[in-house]
Amino acid sequence: MAIHKKEEFTQKEQDLAAFAKALSHPARIAILKVLAQRNECICGEIVDVLPLAQSTVSQHLKELKLAGLIDGTVDGPKSCYCINWKAFQKFNAEFNTLFTNLKLKNEKSCC
Amino acid sequence: MAIHKKEEFTQKEQDLAAFAKALSHPARIAILKVLAQRNECICGEIVDVLPLAQSTVSQHLKELKLAGLIDGTVDGPKSCYCINWKAFQKFNAEFNTLFTNLKLKNEKSCC
DNA sequence: GGCCATTATCGTATTTTTACGATTAATTTT
DNA sequence: AAAATTAATCGTAAAAATACGATAATGGCC
Numbered sequence: 710m711a712i713h714k715k716e717e718f719t720q721k722e723q724d725l726a727a728f729a730k731a732l733s734h735p736a737r738i739a740i741l742k743v744l745a746q747r748n749e750c751i752c753g754e755i756v757d758v759l760p761l762a763q764s765t766v767s768q769h770l771k772e773l774k775l776a777g778l779i780d781g782t783v784d785g786p787k788s789c790y791c792i793n794w795k796a797f798q799k800f801n802a803e804f805n806t807l808f809t810n811l812k813l814k815n816e817k818s819c820c
Numbered sequence: 821m822a823i824h825k826k827e828e829f830t831q832k833e834q835d836l837a838a839f840a841k842a843l844s845h846p847a848r849i850a851i852l853k854v855l856a857q858r859n860e861c862i863c864g865e866i867v868d869v870l871p872l873a874q875s876t877v878s879q880h881l882k883e884l885k886l887a888g889l890i891d892g893t894v895d896g897p898k899s900c901y902c903i904n905w906k907a908f909q910k911f912n913a914e915f916n917t918l919f920t921n922l923k924l925k926n927e928k929s930c931c
Numbered sequence: 932g933g934c935c936a937t938t939a940t941c942g943t944a945t946t947t948t949t950a951c952g953a954t955t956a957a958t959t960t961t
Numbered sequence: 962a963a964a965a966t967t968a969a970t971c972g973t974a975a976a977a978a979t980a981c982g983a984t985a986a987t988g989g990c991c
Contacts, residue, residue: 713949713976717871718846722853730844734979735829735837738918742833745922753937760828765980767939772978785988786937792922801919807849808912811856811903826979845949864967876950878969883948896958897967 725807728800731776736761736769741792744779750789836918839911842887847872847880852903855890861900 715723732738736759743755755770756763770790773779777796782789826834843849847870854866866881867874881901884890888907893900 715846715949718850722846722849725849726844726846729840729842731840733837733841733844735826735833736979738833738836739829741922745924756938761979762981763938764940764982768979771939783938783987786935786986787988788938794923797919797922801916804915805912808908811852811908812905813856847949867968872949873951874968875952875970879949882969894957894968897956897965898958899968 721803725800725803727776728778728804731773731778734769736766737773740766740769740773741778744790744792747791750782750791752787752789755790832914836911836914838887839889839915842884842889845880847877848884851877851880851884852889855901855903858902861893861902863895863898863900866901 715726718726732741739759740755743758744751756766759766761769770779770781774781774790778793778800779790780793781791826837829837843852850870851866854869855862867877870877872880881890881892885892885901889904889911890901891904892902
């Protein structure tokens with residue numbers, strides 16, 4: 710890959726791509742589902758549910774956090790994760806806008 | 821990575837992840853925008869617009885096609901690409917369902 | 932204080948992704 | 962028929978993602 714070319718696209722394209730990337734692994738989608746199923750912060754039970762090693766889950770959590778989709782507070786031996794609804798909402802809206810804008814121009818396929 | 825673990829998740833999680841993956845690069849989002857801006861099939865002008873080599877663009881197109889988001893017919897020296905609106909619609913709907921389902925359970929963050 | 936449980940981080944291996952140049956393939960044009 | 966145009970494919974290199982075990986870190990419990 711030598712040189713990264715991602716920076717040459719618009720910020721919006723990059724942001725949306727980063728959001729999509731955060732959701733581009735089934736484990737991370739599964740994690741979000743688990744997080745959503747609770748009213749409280751999840752403290753570790755994610756590892757039990759997923760077919761992945763503890764360190765791997767931790768890595769996925771880190772990526773979700775980096776993408777801004779979840780918040781996490783470290784509380785000593787236990788960590789507390791939950792969905793960042795605000796960010797999620799924002800991305801969902803932007804996603805729908807992309808879809809809508811795409812559709813606005815053309816409704817018919819020609820191939 | 822030794823062993824792929826993706827298969828151990830539900831089909832729906834895998835499908836959504838695959839869709840997200842297709843959109844996880846700004847170049848592919850940019851390509852979709854270009855495709856949507858035309859009423860006809862695009863025959864090559866994509867390379868001129870993007871800051872990428874012809875072979876790289878071709879690769880991105882291949883991935884979008886593989887994900888089912890675009891259709892393409894090879895017509896000798898010229899190729900003809902356009903968005904597969906049906907598939908797009910389907911994925912958009914599933915995406916919104918995911919969001920809605922997540923939100924259904926919990927509206928408040930706790931971290 | 933020492934031990935336990937829990938989670939992050941580190942080191943590492945493997946795979947996948949991204950990117951490009953060169954080549955090939957298929958028409959169109961000359 | 963030869964040359965030109967266009968786009969896919971191949972080969973390859975470098976980077977990023979995925980996964981795990983081992984280790985470190987942090988706070989609670991005895």
